Amino acid sequence: MTTTSIAASYERDGFVSPIELLSEAEAVALRADLEAGEAELADQPDKLALLRGNLPQILPSFAALVRQPRLIDMVSQVLGPDLLVWGTNTFIKEPRTPNHLSWHQDLTYWGLDDEQELTAWVALSPATTASGCMRFVAGSHARPIVPHVDTFAQNNMLTRGQEIAVDVDEAEATDVELRPGQCSMHHGHLFHASGPNSSDDRRIGIAVRYITPAMAMQGGERPLASLVSGEDRYGHFELMPPPAGRLQEADFARVRRHQAIMRPILFQGADESKRG
Numbered sequence: 001m002t003t004t005s006i007a008a009s010y011e012r013d014g015f016v017s018p019i020e021l022l023s024e025a026e027a028v029a030l031r032a033d034l035e036a037g038e039a040e041l042a043d044q045p046d047k048l049a050l051l052r053g054n055l056p057q058i059l060p061s062f063a064a065l066v067r068q069p070r071l072i073d074m075v076s077q078v079l080g081p082d083l084l085v086w087g088t089n090t091f092i093k094e095p096r097t098p099n100h101l102s103w104h105q106d107l108t109y110w111g112l113d114d115e116q117e118l119t120a121w122v123a124l125s126p127a128t129t130a131s132g133c134m135r136f137v138a139g140s141h142a143r144p145i146v147p148h149v150d151t152f153a154q155n156n157m158l159t160r161g162q163e164i165a166v167d168v169d170e171a172e173a174t175d176v177e178l179r180p181g182q183c184s185m186h187h188g189h190l191f192h193a194s195g196p197n198s199s200d201d202r203r204i205g206i207a208v209r210y211i212t213p214a215m216a217m218q219g220g221e222r223p224l225a226s227l228v229s230g231e232d233r234y235g236h237f238e239l240m241p242p243p244a245g246r247l248q249e250a251d252f253a254r255v256r257r258h259q260a261i262m263r264p265i266l267f268q269g270a271d272e273s274k275r276g
């Protein structure tokens with residue numbers, strides 16, 4: 001896909017997929033680095049969660065991924081040349097498990113004050129209908145944030161099991177299948193969901209949340225973010241450097257501090273006692 005068609009397709013549909021980003025060998029190497037980190041931290045659940053939630057701040061290989069020139073070029077077609085990574089999530093669905101994500105719009109509970117955001121979702125294993133790939137409703141990004149309800153449903157991987165409270169027509173949804181190394185990009189207002197993994201492999205994807213530096217937190221908080229392209233003329237976030245090395249103590253401490261700032265924002269107004 002050319003960069004022109006990427007921008008046009010994103011504007012029309014609210015997403016672009018599939019995009020060729022990495023070779024299969026590069027995707028395999030990233031997965032191996034992640035899984036080596038998981039093995040090294042297997043008996044330290046706190047650090048394991050920090051690793052999965054902040055891969056580009058803990059592993060240099062993922063710091064390079066979010067700065068990959070081709071990826072930056074594609075994201076810049078939509079958001080312009082100045083880019084921050086506001087956060088990342090690693091969505092791992094273990095083989096034959098019921099974990100899923102209900103229909104939602106990403107920007108509902110993130111506390112950001114505008115919509116100059118997009119997610120690049122990079123597949124590190126096959127994302128297929130059987131393994132629980134994402135499903136997108138084309139054109140739904142043109143809607144404002146619609147009401148969501150907190151379900152705290154078991155096996156829902158979202159922070160509060162949030163679910164769009166209006167009817168979503170399943171027939172209008174597109175399954176976004178990706179081979180390892182391919183990625184998709186989607187708008188923060190796009191209706192999307194994903195099903196359980198009925199395959200025999202782990203379904204692993206990293207969701208990279210890019211924003212423009214003009215974006216700010218509604219409450220005036222100043223969480224940490226990474227400048228990955230161009231300049232930040234706003235100072236709405238505390239900029240953090242790439243990781244000093246692999247699984248470094250100082251890098252864990254930094255993302256721990258970031259998560260302490262973000263947690264009350266992500267759960268604002270939720271009844272946390274309902275969490276299972």
Ligand code: NI
Pocket residue numbers: 104105106192
């Ligand atoms: Ni989402």
